[in-house]
Each structure stands twice: as structure tokens, then as C-alpha cells.
Amino acid sequence: MALIVQKYGGSSVANTDRIKAVAERVVATAKQGNKVIVVVSAMAGETDKLIRIAHEITDAPDEREMDMLLSSGERVTSALTAMAIQSMGYKSVSFTGRQVGIITDSAHTKAMIERISAERLVKAINEDKIPVVAGFQGIDESSDVTTLGRGGSDTTAVAIAAALKADLCEIYTDVDGVYTTDPRIVKEARKLDKISYDEMLEMASLGAKILHGRSVEFAKKYNVPLVVRSSFNYNPGTLIIKEDEDMEKIVVSGVAADKNQARITIMGVPDKPGIAANLFDAIANANIVVDIIVQNISSDTKATDISFTVSKADSKKAFEITKDVSDKLGAKGVNMNTDVAKVSIIGVGMVSHFGVAAKIFETLAKEGINIMMISTSEIKVSCVIDVKDTEKAVKTLHDAFNLAK
């Protein structure tokens, strides 16, 4: 007998028929002798509808009120799912984030979980009830409702699994698992049976939109085994766990592409200490996340060029800030290129295998793809390229590293 947390996303509970299908899956897991805890998202489209209504009221809705508003969607699904499980003859009970003791900080719309008491969950399980928890939400110290931001229900599920030392946390979505790359780009893309937390984190942050990074970080921190799988079929999915020896034999696990990138370059910056800090402080103060930074050694030894990437959404604001800094520093100018993409190769095996980077450069060069920026870590290599080359780069790298097997 295992304790399993199952999280169902918006597409998995999109309508009453889908909710009944979820109930069947939950009951099937319970029938196999497992204890099951269910976490649900809002029905697909509901959260967007509420956001739209709020913007009909005011252009800048208060974040505390947004949390009160948006948290209602998951409550609806939790009650309906509990009813569906009950109608199959099993005991079930819905809980809000508050009722299972999910206490967060007060950062409305993007709160962080501080602790979970889970008392009522334990009690329900001991009474042979199947608890259905409204995902995405908690309360802060003053008992105000908070939400956990994008991917929040995944975080709820992982946090509950961690608190109760669950044997497994299953994330049900509308894809079969984690692939070596986007199957819409490379039809030979292969579903991975398993992947390490770190690899998944790189995949998540690099634009593979399956699982939000925060939930993976949480799973890694508390060593919660995660499975990503589809609620529309019974395929086994992808297991996300601590890296093991098997994994290290596989050099590369996947190729990820992210077109939501812009590159900004500030040219001819006087080469003095503290210049970069100056620039990136100003950008950080605007809550903009900088991804890759490259400082070129300029031909002019008294000056340097600095290039960095930000998301497309932040690019306009980052460009303005950079121009201001450029003026103050007496740099030669600033330019921006929004027609760029970041292609990355991820794999825990890289750390012990030399030559991965070289193979990437060689492969891309052979296809005539120009590399604008490079960034490397122990388990990934990212290249910024022209956006028009994205699909070609992903295909050729997927092939070069033999990921289709």
C-alpha cells in the first residue's frame, strides 16, 4: 500500500465528463490498495474568465482581491470532484488550501508556501476518505487568501506529498510525459522514462511548459518522486527523481527551445569595475529577470560590449533602462534583437563527458546556424541563435545526440 498524491490540471477537469473520468482514475488507484490524495486546478478557462471580468471592473485590480477572486475556481472543482468520487461509492471530502493548513507568505498572486499542517488530510485518510484539495491557494498569517502563481496547483501537490512523505506525486496533464524535445517540432521526439530533478528544472525554465519550475525545486528539496503523465490515457508517463547511476550514462536527455527571448547589447562601455553591476542593478530593480549575460572583449581595450537576454515581455522596459544607463556611462549605444531564440541541450551525464559543447557547435556550424551567445552550466549548454533557425537547430541536435534512439 502506497500513499499517492494525484494532481489534475485544468484540461483534466475541463467539464463534468472529464471530472467523472478523473474520479474513475482516483477510485481505480484506491482499489489497488493505495491511499490517494487528490489536488485539482480550476476547470480549463475559468481562471482566464475571472481575470477578464476583473479587468472589466478596473485596469489595475488589487492583488489581494485577485486572490480572493481566483481561488474560487479550484474550490468549485474540488467540490465537484469529491461529489463524483462519492457517486462511485467511495468516501470523499473536499478541502480548501486553508483547511489543510497551507500557510504562505503574503505575496499575493505569487505567494510562497511556508508550512503545511495537513492535520485534516491525515484525519481524512485515516477515516478512509479520499481528500480532494483545491490547488493553487493557501492563507497567510492574517488569514487572507493567497494564490501561488503560475503552476501553483503543481506546487500544492508536491508540498502535500512532501509534508506527508508520500510515496509518489503524480501530475496529470494533457501530454504523455517529458519528451526529448517538443514533438511538434521533431516527430521522432521520444518520451523519457525518467529524468533528474535538475534536468527537469532546466527543461522547465527553458520553455518545456509541462511542469512549473517551483514545484520541481520543491520536489528536489524534499526528494518527492514525481510522475508527469496524461489523464487522457493510461500510458506510464515520465518519472522525475534524484539522479542515479543509470542516468549518468546517458549524456544528453533532451533539447529545449525558447522563442520568448530578446537580446540587448550595450556597446562601447568604458571598461571600469562596477559597470556591469550598475546596469544589472537597474534592471533587477524593475523586477526583470536576466537570463544569459556575455561580456565581449572589445577591440578597443578601453571599452567593452555587454549583451544579455530577457523575455520578450520585459524587453521594451529593459531596453529603456539600458539606454538610460548607456547615456550616463557615455557608452556608444544600445541595440536590441527580438528575433532570437535559445536552444539548449540538457543532461546530467554532461558533467562527466567532455566534448558535448564542441559537438553542439560543430553540429550547428555544419547547418550554417550562427551562434550569437553561449551559456553553459554543469548539466546544460544554451545557444542563442536567429529565431528562423530554431526548428532546424532542434532537429539537427536531436539527431546528432541520437535522442530518438
Place this chain on the structure above:
Amino acid sequence: MALIVQKYGGSSVANTDRIKAVAERVVATAKQGNKVIVVVSAMAGETDKLIRIAHEITDAPDEREMDMLLSSGERVTSALTAMAIQSMGYKSVSFTGRQVGIITDSAHTKAMIERISAERLVKAINEDKIPVVAGFQGIDESSDVTTLGRGGSDTTAVAIAAALKADLCEIYTDVDGVYTTDPRIVKEARKLDKISYDEMLEMASLGAKILHGRSVEFAKKYNVPLVVRSSFNYNPGTLIIKEDEDMEKIVVSGVAADKNQARITIMGVPDKPGIAANLFDAIANANIVVDIIVQNISSDTKATDISFTVSKADSKKAFEITKDVSDKLGAKGVNMNTDVAKVSIIGVGMVSHFGVAAKIFETLAKEGINIMMISTSEIKVSCVIDVKDTEKAVKTLHDAFNLAK
């Protein structure tokens, strides 16, 4: 400066334009130097939609889960209304029933309020914030969400007004106030400027669907002055207060009609003690409320006829129970008439004015309307008549008692 609780029903918050109009009214009240607490219902249609979805899942949804489900509607409206007030430059904060400390019993879907702490309401008001409370809901001792049943948001508003000793509780709806009778039946019907709690209770229970009886009982118990008025115009509405000398001079305040009635008669019952108790115990055990009871003296001195009325919804079940009892007692038989209506005359002045009942009987007799059953109390006289005579009876009584003035 007064403390005013304003409750807005579903039609008053039916869409974002209506919610903005509510915010304007709230702000206007605050601008006059008042402290305002707002209580809101779910947007019109939302609760029905959720009930429909639940019934798609299961024929018999669990009541605890229904409460979790249905309580979401008022949360949405409370957040949106707070946003709308904020967008007009006023401080506002939404609260759930739990957050303002509304503790109820555990009778899900029809819970009774046991106490209100209202701490956060007091704090918000002292900070010059306009609180917007989600109506219709509370939590029980185990922290489960409960709802207060039909008219629950009215009860929330009155209970908060009572707890904070508010100067006034305004119930905003889509009618202008309480009328001497249904204006759709009698176009001369006149809006009452004021009416006593007891009269309003009779009006409410007799089919004038403006305000739910429980909230009026609550207002009476804690002496909360109530106003019923429209959120679609600025007409003054009807004040509901303790009866005063002025009121007692007015004999009759209104005429109410209720077509949701059925009369059941059990004939030739052996006239022994305890017979009636036997019958009405059996009916009470089925949770059916009996309204009027009349026991006729039969021509046969050893037997009697008993007639009583129940709501149409309960009539079939009550009829079956009565037949069972009839068989056991050896009565002559049972018949039922669902083509009946109850017409009532209400007025606190009746208690000190003789001849009201006589005038009713005379008026109806003149119109050839047969009275099947009669029931009287200190402040009302009800007659059960043929349903086809309802409109005629209401019109002629309204006229006879000069209610149009």
C-alpha cells in the same frame, strides 16, 4: 455619522456594470459621512449554474460539498465589488463569512448562525476601509464551509448589523419596497413607507417574496431597523421596524396571496383523543410543514373530518402518509385538492379592531367566493379559496380595506 449595512442581491450585482453601479451607491453613502459595510449575493444565475453542474455529476450531491461549491459565488462578487470601490479611490477589502467570524451550526445547505465575532470588520472600519462581505456563508465548529439556505445573504446582513449594532440595514433588490399587495395583480397597490417586523414576517411567509422570513426574525430579535429598496433607482423603500402607535392606527397593511398550496382532508375519523397527534406526527417526521389545520364537527358525532394545507411540493408525500394513517385508523377516506390558494390580510392594527374578519367574509361572499378554510392570528386572517378566485379576492379585499388610499 451612522453605521449602515447594505446588502445587494443577485440582480443588483448581475454583471460588471451593475457591480460598478453598486460601488457608486456605496461610495455615495460613505461620502455622506457614514460608515458602510457591504454584503453581496452571487451574481444572478451563478448559483443556479453551479447547482446544474453538480446535478450533472450526481443526482444526490452531498450537502457539505454543495456548500463548498455554492459558497464560491459570493466570494467572486465580494472581490469584484471591492475592486470596483477601490477603483473609485476608496479603500475596500473583501471578506468571506469565515473571515468575519460567522460561526454556524453544521446543518449544511441550511445552517443557522450561532455567533459572529466581526473582529476584522471592526478593524477594517476603524482603518476607513469599506468591507465587502460574501453573503450566504459561514463556517461550522470544524471549520467546514456552510451556507445559510434561501435568503441567506439577507440573514448575513442582518446578523452583521445586529452584531455591530448598526443604525440601519438596507436590503437592495429589484423592487421598490413592500407593497400593500402584489402590484402585478392590483395595479393600485401602494408601497408601504413602513411596516412592523411581525407584519413583514406574515407577508414573507405568505408568499410576498421580497425578504426571507429568517432575516426578519433576526432583525426583530435584535431590533435592527431594516429598509427594503431598489438598487435600480433612488426611491426611499420600505422601513421595517418595531410596531409603533402610528402603525396601530392603520388596521390593515397588506393583502398577500399564496398559490403554492394543497388541501388534504381525511374524512370520518373516529373521534378519539390523540388522533390528530397521530396524523401530524407522521407528517412532521417526513419533514413536511403543515400550515392551516381545521377540524370539522361532523354530523356523525362519533367521527370527525380533519383538513389541513401543505405546500404543493410536499402534497404528494403528505397525501400518501395521510392515506396510510387513514387505513390504520379506519377512517372513511382521504381526498386532496391542489387547486386552492391562500389569501391573507395582515395588519398590526387588527388586534385592537373588531370586525376585520367579518368584513373579509362579507367582502368575499359579495363576490361569490367560497371560503374553504379559515385561520386567524392576532395580526392576520387567512382564507383558503379556489385558486381561480385568487386575483379577484386580492383585488376586492385591497379595495374593501381602502389600501390604495
